[in-house]
Amino acid sequence: MTIIASLVIPLVGAIGIALAGRVNANFRESVTLITAGVLAWTVWSLLPEVLAGGRPAVSITEIVPGIEIAFRVEPLGMLFAALASALWIVNSIYSIGYMRGNKEKKQTRFYTFFAIAVAAAMGIAFSANLFTLFLFYEVLTLSTYPLVSHKGDEKTVRSARVYLGVLLTTSIGLLLPAIIWTYVAAGTGDFTMGGILAGKIDGPEVGLLLGLFVFGIGKAAVMPVHRWLPAAMVAPTPVSALLHAVAVVKAGVFTITKVIVYIFGIDFLAETPSSNWLLYAAAFTIIAASVVALRQQNLKRLLAYSTIAQLSYVVMATAILKPLAEVGAAIHMVAHAFGKITLFFAAGAIYVASKKTELHQLRGIGRRMPWTMTAFSIGALSMIGVPPTGGFVSKWYILAGAFEADNYVAIATIIASTVLNAAYFLPIIYFAWFEPEQPGAENDHGEAPFFAVLALTITAALTIGFFLFNATAIELERQLVSP
Amino acid sequence: MNPSEHLAALQVVVPFLAAPLIVLLQARRLAWAATTLTSLLAFAIAIALTHGVLNGQDHQYFMGSWPAPYGIELRVDGFSAVLLLAITGASSAALLAGYHSLDQQIEPKRQPLFFAAWILALAGLTGIVVSADAFNIFVFMEISSLASYVLVAGGPDRRALPAVLKYLIFGTIGATFYLIGVGLIYMMTGTLNLADMELRIPEVADQSPVLVAAGFITVGLALKAALFPLHIWLPNAYTFSPHVVTVFLAACATKVSLYVLLRFDFFVFQQNITGHKLQFTVFFMSLAVFAILIASAVALFEKNLKRMLAWSSVAQIGYIMLGASIVSLAGLTASVLHVFNHAIAKGSLFLAVACLAMSFRGLRLGNIAGSAKAMPWTMGALVLSGLSLIGVPGTAGFISKWYLISAVFELGGGIAIFLTAVIVIGSLMAVVYIWRIVEHAYFRPPETDAVVREAPLGILTVTWIVALANLYFGINPELPVALSESAASALMGHIR
Numbered sequence: 001m002t003i004i005a006s007l008v009i010p011l012v013g014a015i016g017i018a019l020a021g022r023v024n025a026n027f028r029e030s031v032t033l034i035t036a037g038v039l040a041w042t043v044w045s046l047l048p049e050v051l052a053g054g055r056p057a058v059s060i061t062e063i064v065p066g067i068e069i070a071f072r073v074e075p076l077g078m079l080f081a082a083l084a085s086a087l088w089i090v091n092s093i094y095s096i097g098y099m100r101g102n103k104e105k106k107q108t109r110f111y112t113f114f115a116i117a118v119a120a121a122m123g124i125a126f127s128a129n130l131f132t133l134f135l136f137y138e139v140l141t142l143s144t145y146p147l148v149s150h151k152g153d154e155k156t157v158r159s160a161r162v163y164l165g166v167l168l169t170t171s172i173g174l175l176l177p178a179i180i181w182t183y184v185a186a187g188t189g190d191f192t193m194g195g196i197l198a199g200k201i202d203g204p205e206v207g208l209l210l211g212l213f214v215f216g217i218g219k220a221a222v223m224p225v226h227r228w229l230p231a232a233m234v235a236p237t238p239v240s241a242l243l244h245a246v247a248v249v250k251a252g253v254f255t256i257t258k259v260i261v262y263i264f265g266i267d268f269l270a271e272t273p274s275s276n277w278l279l280y281a282a283a284f285t286i287i288a289a290s291v292v293a294l295r296q297q298n299l300k301r302l303l304a305y306s307t308i309a310q311l312s313y314v315v316m317a318t319a320i321l322k323p324l325a326e327v328g329a330a331i332h333m334v335a336h337a338f339g340k341i342t343l344f345f346a347a348g349a350i351y352v353a354s355k356k357t358e359l360h361q362l363r364g365i366g367r368r369m370p371w372t373m374t375a376f377s378i379g380a381l382s383m384i385g386v387p388p389t390g391g392f393v394s395k396w397y398i399l400a401g402a403f404e405a406d407n408y409v410a411i412a413t414i415i416a417s418t419v420l421n422a423a424y425f426l427p428i429i430y431f432a433w434f435e436p437e438q439p440g441a442e443n444d445h446g447e448a449p450f451f452a453v454l455a456l457t458i459t460a461a462l463t464i465g466f467f468l469f470n471a472t473a474i475e476l477e478r479q480l481v482s483p
Numbered sequence: 484m485n486p487s488e489h490l491a492a493l494q495v496v497v498p499f500l501a502a503p504l505i506v507l508l509q510a511r512r513l514a515w516a517a518t519t520l521t522s523l524l525a526f527a528i529a530i531a532l533t534h535g536v537l538n539g540q541d542h543q544y545f546m547g548s549w550p551a552p553y554g555i556e557l558r559v560d561g562f563s564a565v566l567l568l569a570i571t572g573a574s575s576a577a578l579l580a581g582y583h584s585l586d587q588q589i590e591p592k593r594q595p596l597f598f599a600a601w602i603l604a605l606a607g608l609t610g611i612v613v614s615a616d617a618f619n620i621f622v623f624m625e626i627s628s629l630a631s632y633v634l635v636a637g638g639p640d641r642r643a644l645p646a647v648l649k650y651l652i653f654g655t656i657g658a659t660f661y662l663i664g665v666g667l668i669y670m671m672t673g674t675l676n677l678a679d680m681e682l683r684i685p686e687v688a689d690q691s692p693v694l695v696a697a698g699f700i701t702v703g704l705a706l707k708a709a710l711f712p713l714h715i716w717l718p719n720a721y722t723f724s725p726h727v728v729t730v731f732l733a734a735c736a737t738k739v740s741l742y743v744l745l746r747f748d749f750f751v752f753q754q755n756i757t758g759h760k761l762q763f764t765v766f767f768m769s770l771a772v773f774a775i776l777i778a779s780a781v782a783l784f785e786k787n788l789k790r791m792l793a794w795s796s797v798a799q800i801g802y803i804m805l806g807a808s809i810v811s812l813a814g815l816t817a818s819v820l821h822v823f824n825h826a827i828a829k830g831s832l833f834l835a836v837a838c839l840a841m842s843f844r845g846l847r848l849g850n851i852a853g854s855a856k857a858m859p860w861t862m863g864a865l866v867l868s869g870l871s872l873i874g875v876p877g878t879a880g881f882i883s884k885w886y887l888i889s890a891v892f893e894l895g896g897g898i899a900i901f902l903t904a905v906i907v908i909g910s911l912m913a914v915v916y917i918w919r920i921v922e923h924a925y926f927r928p929p930e931t932d933a934v935v936r937e938a939p940l941g942i943l944t945v946t947w948i949v950a951l952a953n954l955y956f957g958i959n960p961e962l963p964v965a966l967s968e969s970a971a972s973a974l975m976g977h978i979r
Contacts, residue, residue, distance in 0.1 A: 063882070064882070135876040139877070161918075168911075172874070172910050173911060176888070180888045
């Protein structure tokens with residue numbers, strides 16, 4: 001019942017937002033915030049039961065024999081849903097500040113599709129089998145398209161076409177065949193502890209199927225299917241923040257993790273050499289994306305490439321195929337979400353306050369926007385993995401897993417990418433705080449709107465908070481690998 | 484007399500009797516009402532027949548109570564039920580939409596005649612489907628073809644005339660080929676009843692006349708079904724006919740010929756000609772692959788909305804044929820299922836186009852730029868049915884693609900990978916051409932300053948009902964799946 005509610009609430013909210021938008025903006029924003037609050041409360045109310053080992057489940061309908069729409073809450077999905085629903089509240093607060101400060105048009109459409117996208121994310125989180133997951137995966141793609149193309153001008157539409165094109169092509173072209181293959185081979189697509197494919201397929205086919213899954217799940221942005229992510233940066237910043245730091249990209253890596261843990265099974269993959277390539281593909285993406293990020297001049301594009309690299313952290317951690325690393329993968333989704341949403345919020349706040357988008361414009365901006373830049377610095381430190389931020393915790397677990405597996409490729413990649421992360425984030429922090437600003441009229445601005453600052457302060461606090469209070473999340477995710 | 488025993492006959496007799504009466508009705512509204520009521524009645528009969536089939540009883544009916552090989556037999560099983568639903572459903576929806584749309588395109592005085600032709604086409608198409616007799620099928624085929632030539636040529640667009648001439652020539656060649664084939668088989672077996680033919684043909688199997696007959700029948704019907712490369716009559720016929728006629732014909736006309744083709748092949752030839760299965764598979768599978776790839780590619784570059792969708796229909800026939808050419812239970816299920824699902828998807832797409840045509844004179848992509856703002860409901864329905872055509876999960880189109888890919892996987896090996904790639908590439912091309920419509924409608928500024936209004940409520944309602952059927956049968960496909968499975972097992976049951 002609670003599961004259904006967490007899907008229906010945002011949908012009802014979407015209708016409410018659409019109707020309230022006709023009355024006035026304040027009423028519409030209230031509906032959004034109330035919906036987000038109720039949803040978070042509903043989702044979080046599932047947590048105690050899942051922590052205690054319960055796996056609430058519900059089946060909606062059997063479409064054809066063996067293929068049903070069904071939901072089941074397991075640790076990974078619980079974490080993802082809890083994260084997305086909680087950050088939706090913060091993001092809604094931020095959206096109010098950003099959208100009003102920027103005087104964006106068609107705000108009702110924006111909030112409506114946002115709610116639908118969140119509903120799709122909940123569906124992905126709680127899906128009990130591959131078919132249900134695929135259903136909501138596509139809904140998420142389609143419902144975010146109007147958000148990405150929000151501005152509606154020629155350039156935006158072209159970028160949005162890349163976004164939609166890459167995600168639909170990969171999902172229909174690769175993921176769907178992979179799913180059908182799984183159903184045909186194993187006779188089921190249920191997410192099952194220990195996997196369902198062991199003994200059903202073997203040899204090079206395993207590597208091939210894994211490839212169909214990994215590149216079919218374009219939302220995870222493993223190179224070469226990462227092009228949509230920088231393209232999607234044309235969206236308004238709140239969209240980039242929640243969807244492209246949390247819901248969409250995390251839906252991607254979440255799906256990959258879920259497929260590896262519950263469909264293949266980590267033991268089965270560990271003894272199948274044809275699946276080894278995944279680790280190298282992810283490691284390559286981490287390094288390559290970091291190098292590209294190093295060369296970016298536009299702040300949002302830099303964050304986009306940083307996201308690509310961080311997503312592959314999760315994929316690589318999963319591909320280490322050791323329990324500790326799987327925990328690290330799950331925790332990294334949370335840690336990265338807090339850090340990256342802060343960074344995006346800060347980028348958006350800078351844009352609203354000053355219309356600045358390029359790195360060289362940020363000299364000395366710390367004095368004008370102290371709250372924003374403090375939050376930005378915290379987010380950046382979390383990306384690098386410096387204590388006391390959340391990024392440190394997840395890196396710790398991933399490294400522990402890598403050492404357990406004696407996987408020196410993974411260890412070397414993590415070290416190299418930490419250096420690269422520092423190389424592109426630290427100069428920004430340094431310039432913002434310690435360089436004098438260029439004289440000029442465009443620098444005559446203050447702090448961003450209150451709601452925007454409030455939101456990014458909250459997420460920065462969460463980034464640090466996660467360093468201190470992460471026991472629940474880790475306890476939850478330990479159940480992922482040992483029931 | 485219990486009318487339910489006579490349902491199979493009534494399915495055909497009701498529209499036939501209605502046709503002359505409609506000619507007599509001079510008032511166009513009255514003629515429209517009579518036609519629509521007849522069509523809805525036919526739809527109700529089709530539903531009743533389907534209900535019987537689902538309960539496990541195939542309808543068998545002997546005209547005038549003459550027993551089978553001597554008298555005319557009518558037969559309704561799962562496969563026929565799917566077709567009957569598609570034909571009568573499409574006709575009813577198109578007629579309901581025609582209340583608003585037809586006035587624009589057909590002079591009031593000619594409307595009663597037009598409606599009479601419509602109802603004859605309906606009678607002919609249903610007649611083909613219920614007949615269990617090869618010659619009867621030919622007669623109904625001619626009736627439906629002649630009537631649909633009239634329908635296609637009925638609009639104000641003069642370009643319809645060369646299109647219909649092409650349609651007529653190809654249609655006649657197809658029907659003649661079929662007749663020659665049937666004549667040869669009659670010569671060899673002395674029977675026209677399909678079931679009887681199946682029993683008698685082993686005695687003469689592999690003799691030249693039977694082989695020739697198989698060739699004539701296959702090619703003739705493939706021509707009428709617009710199977711690539713025999714499709715060239717189709718795009719223009721669909722493009723220039725009145726909009727609601729396109730709805731009617733696109734949803735069912737070619738599929739009826741496919742139905743006869745599969746019936747004949749699986750009942751009569753499949754097990755009786757040496758190596759036929761292999762020939763059937765190789766021949767049709769390669770044609771289906773070409774149909775999917777080439778027709779979709781043409782649709783990509785087509786600028787006229789109706790012709791784009793017509794090319795997409797050619798591609799969809801490829802999917803249906805691909806499933807059948809696998810010659811397996813799963814393949815045939817997918818095939819029949821796609822007949823049903825594509826009828827809904829293409830029906831609602833063309834209905835949405837008819838809505839657009841209420842406000843736009845031209846139907847090139849450029850003409851409809853910016854239409855979504857003025858016509859949000861029309862475009863909403865168009866997008867929804869477009870998603871179903873692509874095969875996005877949650878829509879009917881997804882279910883048939885799922886079955887089709889599963890059937891392909893059963894083949895295993897390289898061919899499975901190749902065919903999956905073909906299906907996937909075809910779907911992706913569908914994404915592109917549907918998205919071109921969406922981009923023009925939603926993101927381009929309108930071409931002119933003319934005030935565009937949303938289509939009338941009546942036609943919108945019909946469009947949305949059919950569009951929502953795409954969702955309903957995507958979530959709850961029990962009915963079409965049950966029918967398709969029974970159809971597939973009936974067809975496969977004739978292969979020993």
